[in-house]
Every structure is written in C-alpha cells, then in structure tokens.
Amino acid sequence: MKIICAKNELLGALRFVSKAVAVKPQTPLLSAIYLKAEGDTVELQGNNNEIGFTYSIKADIETPGHIALTGRYFQEIVTKLPGEEVTLAYDRENKLVRITSGSADFHLLSMDANAYPTVQQFEGNLQFTIKDNVLRDLIRKTTFACSTDQSRPLFTGCSVQVDHSHLLFAATNTHRLAVNTYVLPEEAAGSILMIVPARILLELKQALSSEIPIDVQVTCSYNSISFRFENVFMTSRLLEGMFPDFKRVIPPDFITKVHLNTELFRAAVERVSLIARSSEYNIIKLAFDAEAGSVLISSTNQEVGGAEEKVPCRMEGPSITIAFNALYIGDALKNFDSEDMTFCLNQPLTAARLIEDGRDEFTYVVTPVRTAH
C-alpha cells in the first residue's frame, strides 16, 4: 500500500475511528487502526468487538492495499507532522509503515492487516432514514437518564423501538425515566425492539454535528445496530435482556400542576444542588406553595451548611412539599429546550412528571425520596 493524502483529513479520520479502538485490548489487533486503500478512497477503521467505526477519505493511491498500525503513536505522529500532505507506504520486507511529510520521516511497526477483524456492514432486518438533528435530539433527551452501573448492564442502554413510522427512545435507571418519540416521515417496513448501549448513542450524537441537516441511515438486526452518514459508518452490538414495561410507571393524571420558567428554575436548582451534592444522598427539597405562588428550593447538610432559593410559579391544585435526588431534577432541566415547563405532582411519595411545555413527545418521570425533615 502507498498513498498520499491531506494531513488534516487523515487526522480527522484517525481521531474519529480511534474512539472505537480498545484501551485495554483483548488481543493486540484490537488496539490497531486499520487502513484500506482502494480506488480513490482510504477507509480507516477502529473496532473493539463491541463498537466499530469506519471513516473514508479521498487520497492519491499509488498502490492499493491494507495495513494495520498501533493507533496511539500513529495519531500522535500525524498530529505533529510538518507538511500539508502525508505519504503512507508499506515496507513489506521490514513489516514497517513509513510515514513521511515535509522533512519528517517516521516508521512504525505494522501488524497483520489480514488478521484484522474488519467492521462488518451487515444487511439487517429493518432499515430507516432519519435527519441527524432529529436523531441527536432523541438521543440527548433520553440517554442522560441511563444508568452507569455496569452490574445492571440492561439499564446502561436505551430502549429503541421502531414500529413502522413510530420511533420511541426510552431510558431509565429505575429511579427516573425519559421517553422521547418521533414519527418517521417514511415508515420502516416492520417493527423491532432493541436495547442500544448509551455509549454508541453518545458517540453518534457527538459525530452528528453538521450545520445543515443530513440523512442518517439506520440498520437494525437482532443483535446489532448501525448508522451510516456522509463518509462515516458506526456499528454497535445490542444489549441483551428485556426492558421493563416503563409505561406502567407514568402516572395518568396529577393533582398539582406547577408552571415555571425553565431557566429560572434550572439555575436555582443548580445552585441549591451545590449543597445537596456535599451530602451522601444529594437531596433537594421543593416546597410548592399555592398561596404564595412560589417554590422554595432548599438543601441542608449538617457538616457544610445550607441553601435556599425561591422561584415564582403559577399553581393549579394544592400546595405540596416533596424531595428529590438533586441530580435527577438537574439532569432533566439541562436538557429542556422550552421557555416554560410544568412540574406535575400527586403525593410526596409518588412519582412526579416534568413536562416541557408544548413538547408532548417528551416524557420525564422521577421518583421522589423520603426525608426525615
């Protein structure tokens, strides 16, 4: 293999695929970056057997072929190369890859490219196309609610349900639940229910940063999901297991509805949370006062001090005082986009719901905590 390509394009590709390279590889090859040169394109790959990424760039290909290189040094070297162009040439005899640019001349030991577990671009049982900005929003408004506890892997993923034109993302750590739905303009030919690891969704969200909306092709099978857009292909294994019937935990109606300015409420919760998170249970108390038309947000820690802040609100229904894990309120508010919001409550020990006004497709339900105070 011998190719000449633009340094910045190579670097962009390296940065992207290296996210799928194993940090603690089961086999040395899983720490490699794989390059395949064919026609006028070089495809770079990273693959750790859980997720696999590919990224294609244009290049002058003098000799087609493929190579596998240790990812770590390769990326560092390309970052510092002096020229605008980079030449990569495989020296079969010495099993070296020569990287030259301007006055710089590097060679890196190569690995066995023939043995590299290349990323498989499978057919899948179901496919659909979605705009990247829509997909980004579906991910952003749900994935934050996933668990990070690896001992219950099921909850480290998002339940993704496709039912013809209906798309539903749901995430829960069993204490809070985020659900976001979307109606596809072109319906998918069938139905599927998957649990997609939060990790691939977060990487995908980061990768989908175009200013102009683009199409993302999603391919689903019984054990994997893949995303294709522009010069990128991302694939991931699915999580195994049965996601709980989350619809059961969404209360059908509420006694008290509190209308708030999202930003005022968010900023006050964030401040009071500074004290909450100094204690083990990270608790904030919300005293919704129907008569005063305000909510008093407070938190106390015997060893540090306390905080309280009052935010105006408009209430329907009786006053109520309720306590939550501050994180579960703060996380949701960070992902709210509407100017106004509604906090829906029943009893101090039953689940509450936070609504972005005017966005019925998004549901957030959170369980309160019992406090001694």
Place this chain on the structure above:
Amino acid sequence: MKIICAKNELLGALRFVSKAVAVKPQTPLLSAIYLKAEGDTVELQGNNNEIGFTYSIKADIETPGHIALTGRYFQEIVTKLPGEEVTLAYDRENKLVRITSGSADFHLLSMDANAYPTVQQFEGNLQFTIKDNVLRDLIRKTTFACSTDQSRPLFTGCSVQVDHSHLLFAATNTHRLAVNTYVLPEEAAGSILMIVPARILLELKQALSSEIPIDVQVTCSYNSISFRFENVFMTSRLLEGMFPDFKRVIPPDFITKVHLNTELFRAAVERVSLIARSSEYNIIKLAFDAEAGSVLISSTNQEVGGAEEKVPCRMEGPSITIAFNALYIGDALKNFDSEDMTFCLNQPLTAARLIEDGRDEFTYVVTPVRTAH
C-alpha cells in the same frame, strides 16, 4: 462581619488565594479561606504553612470583622451566584456565614477565625524591586530545569542569589542546568543566597500576567521569601540545604559550534521525541555533519518503530554524534525566544551547552547519555 462586594472581584480573589489552601490539610483550618474586613477593603487569605497568599478587594463594609470558611464550597457557591453583588454576613449565634446574592441564600458553617494562622508580612533582611516581566522571564527560563523528585527536595527549588545589583536564578536536576542573570537598576542593600521552591515561582509567574509592566517588591529573609504587587502578597518558606557549585559544570569552551534556526530545530526535536518517549530512556540521537551542513535527529524503539529528521545548520568545528534525553533538549527549546541558536559541543560524553543567540545572560548546560548504538 458584614460586607457587600462585587461577585467577580470576590471570585477572582477566591480563585487566587485558594491555590495556597492545603488539599490534604494537617489541621482543618488550613483548608479554610480567611477574610478580614476593615476600612473599605476585604483581604482574603489562603495559607498551608508552606505558602501563603493574600488578595485584597474593595467592598462596602457594614460591620468590620473576620471569618474563616471551608474554601471548596465557598468558591463553588460564589461561581454560581445569580447577582452582580454578594453580601457576606456573619451570624455569630449560629456560627454561620450567610452568602446572599439575588434570589440565592446560602449559609456555610464557619470556622474559628481567631485561630486562623494568618499570613505574616515580615520585614526581611533584604529587599529589592523588579519589573514583573523581567521576573517572569527569570522564572520561566530556569524553573523548568528543576527536579520533581521529592526525595531530593533541594533540587525541586531554584537557587536565587542576590548580590547588590546582581540577581542570579539557577535550577538543576543534576543532569541539566539553567542559569539566568539580571542586573537590577536599583541595587539591593546586601547579598543573600536562597533556595526558592519551584512551586511558588510557578504560581508567581502565573499571577504576573499584567499587560503593562508593574513593580514587584521582593523581600528575602533567612527562611522565607515574599512578593508584593498590586493587591497581592505571596510568601513561601525557603528550602534548606546547600546548592551545588553549578559554575563548575559549565564548560569554558567548545570544539564544535552548531548554528541553527531555533524553530526548525525545536519542531523537529519535538516530532522525533514522539518515538523517543515511547521507550524507557527517552533518547534522541543528534548526528551533526559538518560536511553536509545538517543535523540528523533520530530515535528508535524496537517495539514501536523509529523517526528521523534532517535540519540544516552551519557548523564550526568537526562533526559529532551525540545522544540526549529528549526531554532535556525539548524543555530548553520551548523556552528559547531567539530566532537563532547555537549548540556548543566537545565530546559525545561531555556536557553540551545551548545558547540563545544574543542572550548571554541565559546559560543552559545538558549532560549527554551513553548509547549502545
């Protein structure tokens, strides 16, 4: 104590003095930030018994007095306050400090301000005044050469020598030596030899960031040094011990002198160092070729690969091939400001000197390493 001050000024002061607050305090009070309100000024202090910082801001002082607060929460809270102004009020009965700003109302448990080890502003044996940009340069061009090995504390400091109008900074880790001198416009009344911890010098360098040169008053005693400028006072204990006679290790003359473009040489060394630092000894080889008028910088690692790069140079004296710890060359070049430089050499196993052309006040000497190749 009760004061009203600008949030941003308070935050600036907190960020500064918190650098002197102990992370693992010997006594709880050393994790505190101390505030003293008097006249129209609030002085904030951080002190960990090794270094002590004070920073004064203007404030409306309703009730003078002093308080001590846990640094960590105090700074986080002020960062997030909603208003432009902050009110700090001491509640003696409950031993609380109330922090209010806009709708936010915090209270933090206070510590015993009377027991706080306030920063001492001692008289000292010797004083001098120096411009901040000059001091910054003296620090920058020497401190990087200090050791970070705490088992030999002497070398974690800079030798600072004041001899009437002559000021000399020297730092070494025994493998490399950086010396920088300056002639004071107004001479100090006497002489002193101190070993100043690199830590205080680096904090000082960072603090001295004014665009317009300002005066820094330096006060030296047998066991401490302090710096005063604008609204800031910084003090530090000195290191104990006898600094080696470093002048001995500076070779008086050289057989080979190599003239190089600083930036070309620096960039090439940095690139080749990528391979060098993948191995235990971090070695780069420099082959200065008098006939070709170039230096070949190279490094090899059996497990990774290799790098080489040629940089043009103009040589006086014979060719020489010599090897160094890549870090000791790179660190110096990063702090060179001149366009051109001279690499002065004798034998492959004797100390070399790097000179910034036209800057005789700065000396950098480095010991080569023996290689098998």
